[in-house]
């Protein structure tokens with residue numbers, strides 16, 4: 483089950499992040515690196531984590547005009563990443579250009595399209611997307627992701643029943659917004675569920691950050707998450 487866990491390495495300091503990644507060697511293979519550590523350590527930091535033997539998901543959520551995203555993917559694909567996120571709201575052409583750039587690179591890199599951020603509630607969503615619901619956006623985005631041949635989609639565990647019929651197990655699902663105690667602290671994650679529930683709803687991978695990073699015993703927290711996934 484630990485092969486299905488991606489640890490969001492959302493620490494504030496590159497040194498601390500390298501230490502934790504080192505301690506996790508042989509225990510947990512997938513690590514997600516976000517904007518803060520990327521800004522601090524750049525590709526040199528990312529490469530160090532890859533050299534430790536980890537599969538790295540660089541979560542930059544690329545969202546720009548197709549040509550700019552294509553150029554970014556061309557560069558990023560040459561560094562040995564396991565996965566890279568792009569934003570499905572960038573539209574069909576952007577997704578196509580990104581996918582072609584990944585294919586042409588010859589690298590074994592997975593492009594993961596963000597669907598709708600797990601921090602959105604319906605109310606907050608409609609403030610900036612006045613004429614659509616989260617569900618409508620999810621359906622439309624899942625369809626475009628499927629049709630453009632992007633490798634994976636990132637969505638909330640609660641969104642899986644909506645997108646799975648469209649993705650038909652041909653697009654892998656990566657699921658953040660995972661919390662151990664149902665109804666417990668969920669920070670800024672509005673659409674959250676337990677690890678077990680996420681896996682039973684079809685998650686290929688779950689992404690977990692604070693439930694591990696803020697735990698008194700991080701390794702025990704990882705075990706607990708894996709146990710919860712096994713129980714289902």
Ligand code: C5P
Pocket residue numbers: 490492516541596597598599600601636637638658659660669671689690691692693
């Ligand atoms: O700490 P927590 O478990 O909430 O971390 C979730 C991670 O997943 C964060 O790094 C966040 O950037 C990322 N993420 C997310 N929702 C998405 C895509 C990525 O929470 N839709």
